[in-house]
Each structure stands twice: as C-alpha cells, then as structure tokens.
Amino acid sequence: MKLHEYQAKEIFAKYGLPVTPGAVVKHLSEVDEALKRFPNAPWVVKAQIHAGGRGKAGGVKLAKDEVELRNKASDILGMTLVSPQTGPQGKLVKKIFITPAMDYAKELYVSVVLDRGRQCPVILASSEGGTEIEDLAAHKPQAIQKVYVDPILGLEPYQARQLHLNLGLSRDKINQGARIFQDLVRMFLELDLSLVEVNPLVVLKDGDIHCLDAKVAFEDNGLARHKEYASWRDPDEEDARELAAAGHGLSYISLDGNIGCLANGAGLAMATADAIQHFGGSPANFLDVGGSATAKAVTQAFKIILSDTRVKAILVNIFGGIMKCDVIAQGIIEAAKEVGLSLPLVIRLEGTNVEQGKKMLSQSTLHYQFASSMDEAAKSVVRAVQG
Ligand code: GDP
Numbered sequence: 001m002k003l004h005e006y007q008a009k010e011i012f013a014k015y016g017l018p019v020t021p022g023a024v025v026k027h028l029s030e031v032d033e034a035l036k037r038f039p040n041a042p043w044v045v046k047a048q049i050h051a052g053g054r055g056k057a058g059g060v061k062l063a064k065d066e067v068e069l070r071n072k073a074s075d076i077l078g079m080t081l082v083s084p085q086t087g088p089q090g091k092l093v094k095k096i097f098i099t100p101a102m103d104y105a106k107e108l109y110v111s112v113v114l115d116r117g118r119q120c121p122v123i124l125a126s127s128e129g130g131t132e133i134e135d136l137a138a139h140k141p142q143a144i145q146k147v148y149v150d151p152i153l154g155l156e157p158y159q160a161r162q163l164h165l166n167l168g169l170s171r172d173k174i175n176q177g178a179r180i181f182q183d184l185v186r187m188f189l190e191l192d193l194s195l196v197e198v199n200p201l202v203v204l205k206d207g208d209i210h211c212l213d214a215k216v217a218f219e220d221n222g223l224a225r226h227k228e229y230a231s232w233r234d235p236d237e238e239d240a241r242e243l244a245a246a247g248h249g250l251s252y253i254s255l256d257g258n259i260g261c262l263a264n265g266a267g268l269a270m271a272t273a274d275a276i277q278h279f280g281g282s283p284a285n286f287l288d289v290g291g292s293a294t295a296k297a298v299t300q301a302f303k304i305i306l307s308d309t310r311v312k313a314i315l316v317n318i319f320g321g322i323m324k325c326d327v328i329a330q331g332i333i334e335a336a337k338e339v340g341l342s343l344p345l346v347i348r349l350e351g352t353n354v355e356q357g358k359k360m361l362s363q364s365t366l367h368y369q370f371a372s373s374m375d376e377a378a379k380s381v382v383r384a385v386q387g
C-alpha cells in the first residue's frame, strides 16, 4: 500500500524526522484555510498522487505570493499529471499539499528498501539527490552508496555516522544526520514497510538536514499488524479492478495487453501469462481465482476481466486440484449468461472432475474453443486476438 506524501510526512513526524507540515487541499475554496494555517510566503504547491517524478511533470510549483499560490493551486488541482511512473494515460490530481517552501543549499537522496538477495534492509544513499536520481542510477551507479542493515539490530550508530560522513555531510551535524538515518530504518522495520524514500533530503542554509519529500509504501502482507494505517489507503489511487477483485478474495493484477486470463494458483497464472507472451500475445491481467473458489467467485472474476474494454479474448486455464473443474465450468457458464459474453473464449481444463466440467460446457449454449494443452490454449487465444 502506497501513501501520499502528506501521509508519509505525518508518519515521519511521529518518528521525529524533520519535515515541514502543510495543508491538504481538495478544493480551491480550501486554500483560504491553508493560508490561515501557513500565512508566510513562499509556499510549495505539490500534487498528491501515488507516483514519483511530479516535479519534472509540473506537479510541484513554488509560489512567492498569495496570487501565485492561488494560480498554482488552480493549475495543479484537477490536472492530469503524466510522469514516467504514471503511465502514458497520466493521473488526475485530486489533492494538493500546500507547505511553506524551504531554502536549501544541497539535495541528497536516501531510501530504505529490502535486499531480497541478502535478506535484509538496505539503505541506498547519494550525495547527488533530486529529480535526476533515476538518471544517476542508470549512468553513474557508483554514486549510490549501499549500507546493509541487520534486521534485528537495526542501523548501528557507527554505520549511521559513517554514512553521514560518506555523503559529505558536515561533521558538525553528524548526530543529526545519524539520527535521521537511524529513525528512517527504525520506521521501516517497525511498520513493515517495503519502501521509505527521501528525495531530496536537503541541507538547509543554516546547515540543518531536512526531509523535503517523503515516500512510504507498506508491505501489504504486514498491514494486518498496523491496522491503524489500513484506512489510509486511497481508493482513488488504486486500480479499480484490483480493488474489486480483492473484495471477492481474488488476486488480480492489471497488465498492459488485451488477452484476459483466468487461472487457479499464482504459478499457473504466471505460466499462463508467459505462454501467451511466448506465442506473440499480450496478457491484460494476472488473475488467480485461488484453490477453492466458488462458482460465484468465478462469475465475479469474469465480470472483472470483462470490465476491461481492452480485452479482446479470454483464456481460462485451470488445473483442478482442490479446485474442481465442474465448479469452474458452472462459474463460466453463469458468468457468460450474466454478462452476455461475446468475446472469443478458449478453455483449458485439466484435473479433478474434468469430465463433468467438459460435459457441462458442451451441454451449455456457450461459444468457446476447447484446448487440450497449455501451448494449444495459448496459441488459440493469440490467434483469436490476431484475427
Ligand atoms: P517529486 O518530483 O515527485 O519527487 O517531488 P519533490 O517533492 O521531490 O519535489 C521536486 C522538486 O521540487 C525538488 O527536487 C525541488 O527541486 C523542488 N522543491 C520541492 N520543495 C521545495 C521547497 O520547499 N523549496 C525549493 N526551493 N524547492 C522545492
């Protein structure tokens, strides 16, 4: 679960990290209220969307007086922001964050992520932070330092001080810098986060170190331990189909292609996507209906796939183990009836109750093509899409 910057900054503040407070504005009429709370110019107006690269895309603007503030707020609120992280369709800005602007001398970068290979958190840090960080990572990776963190001990004070000095930060501020790095790691570990990122971390004119931006992502599998944050999820920022699927206990992930996929088991769902890709097609989604889905859940799964207008054909790939093929067949037949399915449909069924499932399908009025292997199924569905 990703958070907005304003939410991340609230958590940062709880952990004693230096951030500037601000006001969240959802409607231009709320700018007055923001001005009352933060009367002193200049300000920064920041689009609140779950994607980075806002600055370069025009979603972060400085305002030096009240008139400018209102203009910038009106420009950004309601704009569709297109950054490398939003996809070409962009993201509608429904909230902005108005915060006093800081005057700074230097931009650095620091983040904490999980190093899956080493099975521990790792700090990524650079003295060259700012909006060009992706470019830096691609062209000058040696400028990014890594500090591996013991998951039990956290970031040790000596590691934090060493990082501070390695980033070229002033010796006078070593306790402040070390504290920030330790607090970021403590937050990452205590809240089961998958990402904490501060870009830029800045050195202010007086030498103090400050978090100018804040990004936090919770690990979804850890959220059950942090119920107080569950309501912080912003449905506006999530894929509507992914949310609907989660509500029915289905694992659905949107992809870019046009072949709708329905499989049982994450492994089979991934293999299905691979097979489609292998034969020159492109999956529209990953969908695992799970090991014990009911006919009703399968109907919901179909509805979710079909709500995606890019979908031009559907592949059902089921290996019945705990999941019974007749249940799937019933779900497909009911769903097709309910939604008036007219797209090409390829079905591959194997395993428990396969004969019953096949019989139900063949006795129905459903139009479909049966495939007896995964290769055949993938080839058929790709052919159906390509006409
Ligand atoms: P991002 O592009 O989505 O990561 O948004 P950021 O919050 O990092 O802002 C992008 C850029 O805007 C920063 O790298 C700064 O150059 C600039 N910026 C943001 N806040 C301030 C501020 O308070 N003062 C100044 N001078 N620049 C700011």
Ligand code: MN
Pocket (backbone or CB within 6 Å): 198, 199, 200, 213
């Ligand atoms: Mn940033």
